[in-house]
Amino acid sequence: MVERKHLSASFVSTIVPTTPRLPRLPVPDLHQTLQRYLASLEPFVLEGYGRDSAQLQTMFATRKQWADDFERGVGSVLQERLRALDRASPNNWLDDNIWLKKAYHEWRAPLVVNSNWWLSFKNDQTVPQEVLLGHGGDVAKTGCTAWQVRRAAWLIHRLLEFKQKLQKQLVYPESTKTGIWFRHSASKIFNVCRIPQATCDTASSPPPPSLQSGRTVLLFVHDWMYAVEVLNEDLTPISAGELERALLQVVFDVSRRLDAEERAVPISVLTADERDRWTENYQHLLSLSPYNREIATIVHHSIIGLSLDHYTYALSSPPQQNPLPTPDTQEEMDAHLHNIRSSHPAHPGRNRWFDKPLTLIVEANSRAGAMGEHSPVDALVPSIVCDYAVVHDIEPDEFSAPLGLSEHEISAVPRRWRRLDWDVDERIRRECLEAEERVRNIVKDSDNSVLWFDAFGTDWIKRASLSPDSFIQMALQLAWYRTRHCFTATYETTLTRLFQNGRTETVRSLTADTRAWVLAMQDPSTSPQTRFALLQTAIKTHANLTGAAMRGRGIDRHFLGLRCMMQPGERHELFEDALFTQSQTWKLSTSGLSAGDQWRGTGFGSPEHDGYGINCELLYLYTAGFEVIKFGIESKYSCPDTSTRIFKESISSALLDMQTLCSQASHAHL
Structure with a gap:
């Protein structure tokens, strides 16, 4: 098969013995930072006092005086502390010590809308139009469809292929400077998770390759959680066809549970709650049983998340139109973005794990997208990874079996999945309901x-x-x-x-x-x-x-570092100025x-x-x-x-x- 090149040819090669090194992020020059800062204040001062030249000059003179005093006094002390921190840091002063905490992990606001990014993929051209319009059939009365499962399997397969190529330096090799940066950044997407903690969250560490939990994808269907093993013991990806059959087995398992009138406790909605509240509930979950601790470990170690939504969300009423709006219309695209961002508005925050850096989301009509927790990397990195997955449509030859296998036809296939059913009590059940209401208020307010x-x-x-x-x-x-x-x-x-x-x-x-x-x-x-x-x-x-x-x-990362170097009792007018705050109110x-x-x-x-x-x-x-x-x-x-x-x-x-x-x-x- 011929694949359109979306990566520059300079980033696709065999391993080259010589490896360039990237320089360390510098500690900016204090004087230059202050001069750039004063220039950045000019539009704010002009806006407030542009018609009063005397007042204008006074405002500028005052800020310049504060900057000069800062540079000669406490600023030089803070600058030297920052340089000392940099000398003691393995990589750089910012990434090793400050950025994750101050930019992300100390924030206590819910991740949904406030922090996580979201991304809507183009539709797969091999999926029939009638499926995109909502006539895709139903697998065992679950609401999921055969085309949905196949596209999910294909996207996961492509992502795993990219991950393997990255590790083998077949894409973005370390012989290029971009390759060094990208390989380091992309490594933070997979097999990790944000972990809630009081006052400041943390991130899990990737598991050793020998652990089975590190070879799994975290799957959500009808709010039930499953671990699906997608890598062989030698860490090679299973085939797209094997992945499809494993996902179908899970869907049939969900069907049996629905037939038995079981209903999942939507634990995942807790991850969309205020961070200290989620911390308390997370600790309570871990205290309920050793099995819950095992589930948490699998969640953290899993490669990425995958959500199979048993519906296709539409803005118009009724919630499930038939047919659905025409693909790529404004109404249809906005509805898709809303569902990727925060799940169905009728049950917001469900069927997702908002702490995972990357979660693929595939709806019943096969339209797909991604959502991710922002702290490990910036959205450009997972977008490059997802670009590889999306650029090539489903290849039928990669699926040896026909579409829509029956439960009987896949019953003999080796089982590669397990249920992840949390032990819960009435407190957790209540907290899930209350968290969903809080998430609903956030989602309803998001335009x-x-x-x-x-x-x-x-x-x-x-x-x-x-x-x-x-x-x-x-x-x-x-x-x-x-x-x-x-x-x-x-x-x-x-x-x-x-x-x-x-x-x-x-x-x-x-x-x-x-x-x-x-x-x-x-x-x-x-x-x-x-x-x-x-x-x-x-x-x-x-x-x-x-x-x-x-x-x-x-300017701003340097100022952040300087402020973090201040000790109790230290202060300066520069940082207490109303214009300083205004210039950073984005x-x-x-x-x-x-x-x-x-x-x-x-x-x-x-x-x-x-x-x-x-x-x-x-x-x-x-x-x-x-x-x-x-x-x-x-x-x-x-x-x-x-x-x-x-x-x-x-x-x-x-x-x-x-x-x-x-x-x-x-x-x-x-």
């Missing part, structure tokens, strides 16, 4: 949708001699200002993959140059030539900030995934109640033959100042206005 903007894309932006990423950031700034009539601190993620164990740094997209351009766009007296010149300046400034952040010269939180046509939509939650979480992709749809810019947008219904629908419209309007501006400037130049 989550996807925007496919197809008027133009990356190629057009490049022809205008502008950076696509910076162009999109300017569009988001303009859209925000038009809907809120003010400016806000904006977080854009950039990777520090140039460094050993690099994670991310913040690009502060709101700058004085950004502000000047946005205001010019709103001023009808400003000429197109002036507006375009201001846009060019703003984009250049943003690109420079992005380059500095990628090279480990950002009401626009933005990120991006790798370009590709495998995703229908993506998403993550807004970190602020009155803000937006926005994921963006710029790509070419090979199958459709056109470019599209995709935005996954989340806000809160309960906030009167936000609306995902209105912001989608504002983004589209901003992009079209920017295209018109570039065209006007080009004609004027000619």
Whole structure:
């Protein structure tokens, strides 16, 4: 079979003896960080005091004085402590000591919506249209379908194949710098799990290869949990056909349990609860029996999670339409994103384990996606792994048996699964019901949708001699200002993959140059030539900030490290300034995934109640033959100042206005 290449040829090779080394993430220069910080405050000061020049100068002078005093005094002490921490750290000062705790594990908010990312896959072209529309039949009255099981088996098989190739250095070899970074990052996706603990969570360690629990996938069907062994003892993946038969055996087991009028206690919903509450319930579960401790170990050791949902969620009433909405329509895609994000709204938080870094979710009509806990890696890494799984549709030759085998036909197949039934008491039953109500409130408040903007894309932006990423950031700034009539601190993620164990740094997209351009766009007296010149300046400034952040010269990770070095009783006005807090209150939180046509939509939650979480992709749809810019947008219904629908419209309007501006400037130049 011929497979379309989505990995650069430079990352696919045999093992090369020489292995490059990545440099350590630097401790940024204190003076440079403070100067960049002062520059980042300019738009906030201008916004508050721009019409009062005397007040403006006073505000700037005060912040400069604080920065100078900080640099000469306690700041230099903190900087030296940070350097000492770095010297004592095996990899770097940030990843080894600070980032996981402060960015993720100390957060006590529920993971669902607030922290976990979600991703909707393109549909498999081998699945019949009638199945996608909800006419897929039913396996033993479970609600699951044969095509659903087959696609799940194929996706798991492909993921295991990628994992094996990665370990053998057949993809992203360690002979490349990108390979070093990616192999280290991808290793954190598999066979691990977040573990709830009071005040600060932790992460499990990967099991030794000899343990059977490390060769399993954690499977959810009707809220029942199963461990399915998907690797042989020599750690090679079982065939796609064997995987399909193992999954079917579990589905038939679920059918027998349903026929016996059993109902699962939805333990998994506890993982979507507030972290300290989940910690208490987790400890109580472990105290109930040694068997529960064994289950917890299997959950932590399992390679990834797999959820087979016994329904296909639709936004319209009744919940299960017949037929379902046409694939790739706005309504259908939004419904899919909602189910991946948090499960069916009628029973939110179920049939998932929100602490796993990667869970595949396949609905009854075979549409699929992924959801993951964010702390081990950033969403780009699992998206690359999933891209390998999704890019190639189901290969019928990989399945020797016909679709939809009967229970009798697979009864002789060796059993590769076991039930994971927790011992529970009335407290746990009650806690599951109460947790579900709390999760329901979170889910009901999440205004989550996807925007496919197809008027133009990356190629057009490049022809205008502008950076696509910076162009999109300017569009988001303009859209925000038009809907809120003010400016806000904006977080854009950039990777520090140039460094050993690099994670991310913040690009502060709101700058004085950004502000000047946005205001010019709103001023009808400003000429197109002036507006375009201001846009060019703003984009250049943003690109420079992005380059500095990628090279480990950002502001926010350095400030985080410095603040963590403060000892009891130490303080400084710099960190207590209202503008310091305002400049880090990310009401626009933005990120991006790798370009590709495998995703229908993506998403993550807004970190602020009155803000937006926005994921963006710029790509070419090979199958459709056109470019599209995709935005996954989340806000809160309960906030009167936000609306995902209105912001989608504002983004589209901003992009079209920017295209018109570039065209006007080009004609004027000619």
